[in-house]
Amino acid sequence: MGRLWRLLRRSTQLVWGAGRSLFLGLLVVQVLAALVLAGQVLIVESFLSAVLTLGPGDGVPTSLLLATLGLAGLMALATLLDAVRGRFSRYLGESVARRTYQDVLDAATGVSLRYFESAAFYDRLQRVEAAATSRPFQVTQALLGIVGGLTATVGVGAVLVGIHPVLLPLLLLGGLPLILTNRRESRLEFGFTVDQTPHQRRRAYLSYLLTTREEAKEVRAFDLGRPLRARFDELYAAYLADLARHLRRRLTLSTMGNLGSAVVLTGTLLVLVRLIGDGAVSVAQAGAAIVAIRMLQGQVQTLLRSTQSIFEAGLFLHDVDEFMALGTVARDEEAGAPAPEGFEEISVEDVRFTYPGSEAEALRGVDLRIRRGQVVALVGENGSGKTTLAKILAGLYDPTDGAVRWDGRDTREYSRVSVRERVAVIFQDFVRYAFTARENIAFGRYADGPDDERVAEAAARSGAAGFLTALPQGYDTVLSRIFKGGRDLSGGQWQRVAIARAFYRDAELMILDEPTAALDPRAESRLYESLRAVLAGRTAVFISHRFSSVRSADVIYVLDEGRVVESGSHTELMARDGMYAELFRLQAAAYLDAPARE
Numbered sequence: 392m393g394r395l396w397r398l399l400r401r402s403t404q405l406v407w408g409a410g411r412s413l414f415l416g417l418l419v420v421q422v423l424a425a426l427v428l429a430g431q432v433l434i435v436e437s438f439l440s441a442v443l444t445l446g447p448g449d450g451v452p453t454s455l456l457l458a459t460l461g462l463a464g465l466m467a468l469a470t471l472l473d474a475v476r477g478r479f480s481r482y483l484g485e486s487v488a489r490r491t492y493q494d495v496l497d498a499a500t501g502v503s504l505r506y507f508e509s510a511a512f513y514d515r516l517q518r519v520e521a522a523a524t525s526r527p528f529q530v531t532q533a534l535l536g537i538v539g540g541l542t543a544t545v546g547v548g549a550v551l552v553g554i555h556p557v558l559l560p561l562l563l564l565g566g567l568p569l570i571l572t573n574r575r576e577s578r579l580e581f582g583f584t585v586d587q588t589p590h591q592r593r594r595a596y597l598s599y600l601l602t603t604r605e606e607a608k609e610v611r612a613f614d615l616g617r618p619l620r621a622r623f624d625e626l627y628a629a630y631l632a633d634l635a636r637h638l639r640r641r642l643t644l645s646t647m648g649n650l651g652s653a654v655v656l657t658g659t660l661l662v663l664v665r666l667i668g669d670g671a672v673s674v675a676q677a678g679a680a681i682v683a684i685r686m687l688q689g690q691v692q693t694l695l696r697s698t699q700s701i702f703e704a705g706l707f708l709h710d711v712d713e714f715m716a717l718g719t720v721a722r723d724e725e726a727g728a729p730a731p732e733g734f735e736e737i738s739v740e741d742v743r744f745t746y747p748g749s750e751a752e753a754l755r756g757v758d759l760r761i762r763r764g765q766v767v768a769l770v771g772e773n774g775s776g777k778t779t780l781a782k783i784l785a786g787l788y789d790p791t792d793g794a795v796r797w798d799g800r801d802t803r804e805y806s807r808v809s810v811r812e813r814v815a816v817i818f819q820d821f822v823r824y825a826f827t828a829r830e831n832i833a834f835g836r837y838a839d840g841p842d843d844e845r846v847a848e849a850a851a852r853s854g855a856a857g858f859l860t861a862l863p864q865g866y867d868t869v870l871s872r873i874f875k876g877g878r879d880l881s882g883g884q885w886q887r888v889a890i891a892r893a894f895y896r897d898a899e900l901m902i903l904d905e906p907t908a909a910l911d912p913r914a915e916s917r918l919y920e921s922l923r924a925v926l927a928g929r930t931a932v933f934i935s936h937r938f939s940s941v942r943s944a945d946v947i948y949v950l951d952e953g954r955v956v957e958s959g960s961h962t963e964l965m966a967r968d969g970m971y972a973e974l975f976r977l978q979a980a981a982y983l984d985a986p987a988r989e
């Protein structure tokens with residue numbers, strides 16, 4: 392019972408917060424509808440009395456006429472109230488969903504990146520997203536159902552008690568078996584959803600592969616459509632088999648509950664027959680009692696169904712609440728002093744990092760120094776830890792061990808949000824937003840909306856201005872074909888837009904992960920020529936596999952298996968004749984068509 396109260400309070404807060412006047416209005420409608428039901432029973436009784444006293448050739452007495460008109464009027468009113476309730480509760484349900492969805496998205500966008508490494512997080516996110524859209528509606532309906540069911544039970548119940556006091560308790564007793572089986576059913580439903588989430592996500596992923604534009608090319612080129620469809624079908628078939636089993640169990644339970652109720656109802660009717668036989672109730676009263684019992688049965692069922700819904704939604708809402716508690720973790724990221732405006736030196740000291748849920752260390756004791764105004768390059772073979780280091784420098788992850796210091800102070804002393812504020816980072820898998828060109832650039836620092844002049848300046852510096860201004864609507868062109876009037880760009884053009892985004896951010900530290908991988912040689916060389924001018928004394932760290940661009944960096948760090956194995960300028964590293972020199976020569980040899988020196 393305590394749990395039911397808690398759930399009712401939680402649900403009421405939720406619905407109240409989303410639309411109090413509508414909620415209040417709907418409560419009034421529910422109460423009115425209940426009164427209309429009770430009124431109908433009373434009128435049925437007077438209608439029957441009038442009919443039963445009617446002798447042949449009596450004509451139609453006024454009482455009968457009034458009762459008939461009253462009954463018709465109340466029926467019409469009931470239909471009207473029902474229609475009003477249906478439309479407005481749908482709107483209220485959507486308003487509640489919007490509020491819940493806002494909270495869920497707040498939590499999802501605020502949580503630390505590390506959550507996105509965990510399958511359990513995605514399972515919960517999927518469940519919570521689904522719950523956020525459907526359950527608030529369920530809660531709204533259930534709350535209204537409870538209020539309506541209760542008032543109707545009280546109203547019609549009072550009329551029934553007036554006919555004979557024993558009838559109501561008997562009828563209520565009939566609800567007991569349903570209460571027991573309903574609760575069991577709610578738990579079954581929640582368990583089923585939790586079990587199905589991972590499979591459902593897999594299905595959603597397959598459907599995404601089969602229906603998105605980016606993937607469409609490769610799916611066709613490799614003729615993956617059929618095998619992926621087959622996998623999807625298999626998963627769907629397994630889901631349907633599980634669903635059938637689940638529904639059978641639910642059906643067994645609800646049949647047991649309903650049978651139990653039916654037995655009690657039969658008992659109640661037998662008692663009524665007995666009461667007529669004993670002369671304790673008149674025939675007109677008995678008629679009204681039967682109508683009342685029929686109505687009450689419906690109302691008690693509504694009440695129980697709504698309570699079950701509240702329990703069922705409660706399990707999901709609890710899931711949503713726990714998810715939203717992650718938002719508290721997100722707020723932790725804002726805790727701490729704001730990072731200083733700039734720095735003279737960033738030092739990375741013995742930094743180790745293991746991805747959540749992973750066993751192997753991605754960084755195994757990295758030391759490096761970056762002085763203000765320097766252009767620093769990170770090189771190394773695939774998987775050597777460059778991107779991981781970039782994420783840590785950007786404040787997206789905390790080191791598992793060791794520290795990143797800005798002028799001697801551990802960045803963990805600062806709020807993570809403020810550290811990220813000072814950094815502009817573009818990853819190799821940067822996002823291609825299906826928004827306008829202007830927005831794609833201005834997303835670099837969007838809090839105050841786009842600044843057209845700065846957008847144009849950043850685009851000019853990254854070499855994107857030429858092709859963007861030539862688009863049909865210039866900077867207003869949507870950069871995706873999935874929307875009407877949209878245009879797509881080439882890989883290198885997209886990369887220039889992404890670089891413009893980093894320039895637009897105008898941060899103290901710029902991190903570019905493989906910024907030139909898709910650029911043509913002329914664009915690449917122009918970018919590096921202009922980089923120092925763009926930086927104007929700010930600092931840049933870039934990751935590249937192209938040694939032609941790396942050689943101009945002030946300091947180059949060579950990573951190997953999560954450690955820095957060499958560092959220095961290009962000349963120093965070549966003179967050292969270590970890993971850098973070897974990789975450099977390999978690449979140079981490929982360009983020069985000459986054998987690499989071993």
Ligand SMILES: Nc1ncnc2c1ncn2[C@@H]1O[C@H](COP(=O)(O)OP(=O)(O)OP(=O)(O)O)[C@@H](O)[C@H]1O
Nearest residue numbers: 508746749753771772773774775776777778779780
């Ligand atoms: N999200 C992740 N979860 C677990 N391990 C990861 C994750 N991302 C990368 N790793 C592992 O961490 C190590 C370093 O990866 P990282 O992406 O930093 O390498 P990289 O030097 O940037 O490689 P590349 O040149 O291929 O971009 C690799 O062993 C990789 O498998």
